[in-house]
Amino acid sequence: MKTKTVKGNWSFRTNKLTFPYVFLICIFFFLAGFFGSTLFSHSQDGDGYGLRPRPRSRLLESRKEGKYNLMTAGEFGDDSITSIPFQVLSWKPRALYFPNFATAEQCESIVSVAKAGLKPSSLALRKGETAENTKGIRTSSGVFISASEDNTGTLDVIEEKIARATMIPRSHGEAFNILRYDIGQRYNSHYDAFNPAEYGPQKSQRMASFLLYLTDVQEGGETMFPFENGLNMDGSYGYEDCIGLRVKPRQGDGLLFYSLLPNGTIDPTSLHGSCPVIKGQKWVATKWIRNEEQDD
Template structure:
């Protein structure tokens, strides 16, 4: 039996041809090595630490660091972002905060929610603006948060915007339920409409605290000069839309570098169709804010 098997195997290799047999054997070894390395790499990926609040570049060898000032850092930090638009200036920061940090802010705000209010223009009343903003919200300062979550988020926002923490208002934590929205508006205050201002909102940073199944996008209807012919209805949800994703941040500037209001910074919150939208907004001014 053993002799017959040997002859049969040799006959098979002869018919196949020695070069072809060697090629098949090499191909088998390559595939085995490839799939083996894939399994090993998956094991390594599972052991990687989760995203940190503020990442420092661990390998500084490719950078020629210089001596920092007293308030600076002696290392390089990494905050990934995506440029969404130049008109208005808008940037998206993926995974800016962790799920645990977002849930902590939601839990902090939930018991104190009240119907959101509006800053009224000259001649406007609560009745005439009814339905413009239908969310619930509460202002929370970092000093009120014993866990330190808001302080850490605030510090990271300051680094991302290069605008000091002392210029930021308290966080406005908002909840939008099904059907709730915020019609298009400006975060900056035009003195001709609102009267003299002690300071001006120059930038807004939105931290999305939850995913939204459908709807709830932040939209910029005048992006790149579109829809500015005077016929735009402020209730419409059109233009550049940013879908809320838990932990993501959105930064946009309401004024130009010379301090004048950017007309393309008009924005709003589309109605929530399915789910809930939670967001923490940090408005940043051109003057130091009192605590």
């Protein structure tokens, strides 16, 4: 009887002590599981290196594994999804960056086609300006080549892709201006759009520019926007300093910026230039896009 009494008392004490412990243990595992699943979810949404949030730009990309219920296309529409990744660099001016827009092979092909026709780059002159008094503003070499003149077909592919990225028909584009900048060469800040008060009446206006970088540049050669977001517009800027938003050339990458505001007037923040090349050589293909169709 004594043994049974002791055994019974031990059993009662164990039950009395076990319940709080079991309850706390359950809470512990519940919280551990909850936070563990949260950590796992964040790591999946990020880039695999921790608790980084999912970049907003990913939401704009089409994914191969996705299934789309496509609409019936119009006569000249597509029956498939086109994915062209981009990053908004600025809203003032409106500037977008397109990584890996062209392949290395395409870039090298364009450079090869352009080499034979290079000449010193010229300027569109304002009233009263001459080639003599504008020396040093633009020191690159260049050549104009239309897609139809490129027997390799590379410029035709690039031109079609630019039209899709901008949603502006190919018929609005000028011929490609292929430019080479050697060490020390630059292009002082300027506007691509032509102010009629300075250049006279215009049949059409350059509304946007697309730059395709054909080579890496080891140092210098950035495309700069000194008036980005309204900065440096107090009248003290000398059009030579490499300041403001700067985009480093990387082979195959593209840069799109708009020279006109949605109301059709010139965007004052679209002033831009090319910083001097310090090390290496810069090749770029520029496509100027007009607000009117161009004559063939």
